[in-house]
Amino acid sequence: xxxxxxxxxxxxxxxxxxxxxxxxxxxxxxxxxxxxxxxxxxxxxxxxxxxxxxxxxxxxxxxxxxxxxxxxxxxxxxxxxxxxxxxxxxxxxxxxxxxxxxxxxxxxxxxxxxxxxxxxxxxxxxxxxxxxxxxxxxxxxxxxxxxx
Amino acid sequence: xxxxxxxxxxxxxxxxxxxxxxxxxxxxxxxxxxxxxxxxxxxxxxxxxxxxxxxxxxxxxxxxxxxxxxxxxxxxxxxxxxxxxxxxxxxxxxxxxxxxxxxxxxxxxxxxxxxxxxxxxxxxxxxxxxxxxxxxxxxxxxxxxxxxxxxxxxxxxxxxxxxxxxxxxxxxxxxxxxxxxxxxxxxxxxxxxxxxxxxxxxxxxxxxxxxxxxxxxxxxxxxxxxxxxxxxxxxxxxxxxxxxxxxxxxxxxxxxxxxxxxxxxxxxxxxxxxxxxxxxxxxxxxxxxxxxxxxxxxxxxxxxxxxxxxxxxxxxxxxxxxxxxxxxxxxxxxxxxxxxxxxxxxxxxxxxxxxxxxxxxxxxxxxxxxxxxxxxxxxxxxxxxxxxxx
Numbered sequence: 001x002x003x004x005x006x007x008x009x010x011x012x013x014x015x016x017x018x019x020x021x022x023x024x025x026x027x028x029x030x031x032x033x034x035x036x037x038x039x040x041x042x043x044x045x046x047x048x049x050x051x052x053x054x055x056x057x058x059x060x061x062x063x064x065x066x067x068x069x070x071x072x073x074x075x076x077x078x079x080x081x082x083x084x085x086x087x088x089x090x091x092x093x094x095x096x097x098x099x100x101x102x103x104x105x106x107x108x109x110x111x112x113x114x115x116x117x118x119x120x121x122x123x124x125x126x127x128x129x130x131x132x133x134x135x136x137x138x139x140x141x142x143x144x145x146x147x148x
Numbered sequence: 149x150x151x152x153x154x155x156x157x158x159x160x161x162x163x164x165x166x167x168x169x170x171x172x173x174x175x176x177x178x179x180x181x182x183x184x185x186x187x188x189x190x191x192x193x194x195x196x197x198x199x200x201x202x203x204x205x206x207x208x209x210x211x212x213x214x215x216x217x218x219x220x221x222x223x224x225x226x227x228x229x230x231x232x233x234x235x236x237x238x239x240x241x242x243x244x245x246x247x248x249x250x251x252x253x254x255x256x257x258x259x260x261x262x263x264x265x266x267x268x269x270x271x272x273x274x275x276x277x278x279x280x281x282x283x284x285x286x287x288x289x290x291x292x293x294x295x296x297x298x299x300x301x302x303x304x305x306x307x308x309x310x311x312x313x314x315x316x317x318x319x320x321x322x323x324x325x326x327x328x329x330x331x332x333x334x335x336x337x338x339x340x341x342x343x344x345x346x347x348x349x350x351x352x353x354x355x356x357x358x359x360x361x362x363x364x365x366x367x368x369x370x371x372x373x374x375x376x377x378x379x380x381x382x383x384x385x386x387x388x389x390x391x392x393x394x395x396x397x398x399x400x401x402x403x404x405x406x407x408x409x410x411x412x413x414x415x416x417x418x419x420x421x422x423x424x425x426x427x428x429x430x431x432x433x434x435x436x437x438x439x440x441x442x443x444x445x446x447x448x449x450x451x452x453x454x455x456x457x458x459x460x461x462x463x464x465x466x467x468x469x470x471x472x473x474x475x476x477x478x479x480x481x482x483x484x485x486x487x488x489x490x491x492x493x494x495x496x497x498x499x500x501x502x503x504x505x506x507x508x509x510x511x512x513x514x515x516x517x518x519x520x521x522x523x524x525x526x527x528x529x530x531x532x533x534x535x536x537x538x
Contacts, residue, residue, distance in 0.1 A: 104253035104379055106306045111454055122261035
């Protein structure tokens with residue numbers, strides 16, 4: 001008889017009487033055991049080797065292979081969604097453009113050339129900040145939220 | 149009997165609790181923003197699809213350089229989200245753009261550029277409505293843009309100047325629409341009342357000058373000498389190093405004193421009722437009163453804005469507003485009598501440049517209201533033409 005079958009048989013044959021006192025006692029024991037066995041308290045040698053556990057069992061081996069295949073598929077799929085158009089890449093705002101939006105810079109622009117100069121500066125800001133495409137699909141919007 | 153009473157009591161308590169839960173404000177959906185800027189920012193976000201050509205087309209219509217065509221109507225139809233957000237924002241009195249004043253003169257204000265685009269969108273929409281004969285809708289849009297101008301605010305001198313430019317565009321649009329709606333007495337009466345009761349046209353340069361006074365005097369401290377040198381040297385490394393080497397506590401203290409005295413004198417001029425010409429002369433004198441060979445005086449002078457020009461723009465905007473109000477009265481006379489008055493009716497708002505009544509002149513197309521004193525910076529007399537629909 002395999003050990004798991006042996007355990008199942010023993011559990012079936014046990015005559016368990018459940019009362020509130022037993023409940024409390026069991027729960028308290030579980031809590032104590034849990035507190036003792038936190039990963040922090042375990043020495044590295046005490047920790048179970050996850051890779052050994054996976055590869056010892058053929059079912060977990062298959063499951064791990066499936067997880068790897070799905071992860072690779074998702075990774076490649078993401079790559080395919082990336083637009084090849086260079087303009088769609090996120091743009092970095094140059095430091096000089098940022099400076100143009102500062103209170104001092106706008107004030108100096110007006111001081112030097114009145115509203116025309118201020119308008120030119122606004123135009124430069126707009127050229128740096130927009131327009132950007134709003135054609136974002138719901139899939140793009142929710143990308144990375146698969147865990148929810 | 150007692151059990152029945154208890155049961156009734158329990159039921160009543162449960163029903164009351166259930167009612168309280170249903171009516172509880174905790175369960176109600178959250179309120180709309182109480183800060184108009186949040187709504188404008190959302191509106192601005194919906195404008196990102198407008199490309200440069202579309203922006204130019206909308207700007208040209210807003211400035212009345214071209215009449216609205218199908219293309220610009222299509223452009224404006226894409227801005228409906230922004231317009232709706234601006235409509236909602238106009239209902240909210242408070243507006244805080246979230247400027248980081250702690251950054252002093254380095255505070256970034258990227259929203260100002262977008263405000264200009266939003267103004268073009270709103271005014272272009274008003275002009276499209278007017279070209280379709282919907283004068284009430286067009287004027288409502290103008291009034292709403294006036295609220296936007298107020299929301300742009302006067303926290304900084306630049307935002308105050310942008311606010312003035314938004315108002316100037318609104319008044320130009322109203323100027324063009326009023327003459328077209330000359331036969332609609334009810335509409336003109338409504339507009340007159342709206343302008344008379346509106347409190348949105350009360351921005352002044354006093355508040356931004358006070359804020360600048362705080363920012364600049366804080367900047368003129370030894371702790372901020374590098375920042376100060378960068379601004380004074382306009383990022384010229386050699387000049388910057390020279391300023392840092394020469395700056396000391398005493399010079400900066402003197403610079404702060406000179407700067408504060410000048411700004412305080414300017415604040416007195418802006419806060420005291422006086423004629424444009426007199427105020428302009430005082431402010432011009434204040435701006436020129438710096439010794440370039442004295443480091444403290446030169447440093448203070450670098451931060452003094454073009455005070456006289458600011459006064460002129462303020463005066464010009466107020467004069468334009470008064471011209472609109474005066475024109476509404478003239479058009480009301482035309483609506484009532486069928487004819488334009490021969491002379492200017494009495495008791496109308498005045499030309500703020502001269503403090504006198506506008507010069508009124510009838511033309512073949514309508515009438516012109518002219519100022520009696522000139523813009524002393526540009527040496528120009530402003531005229532406001534109103535073309536009246538036959």
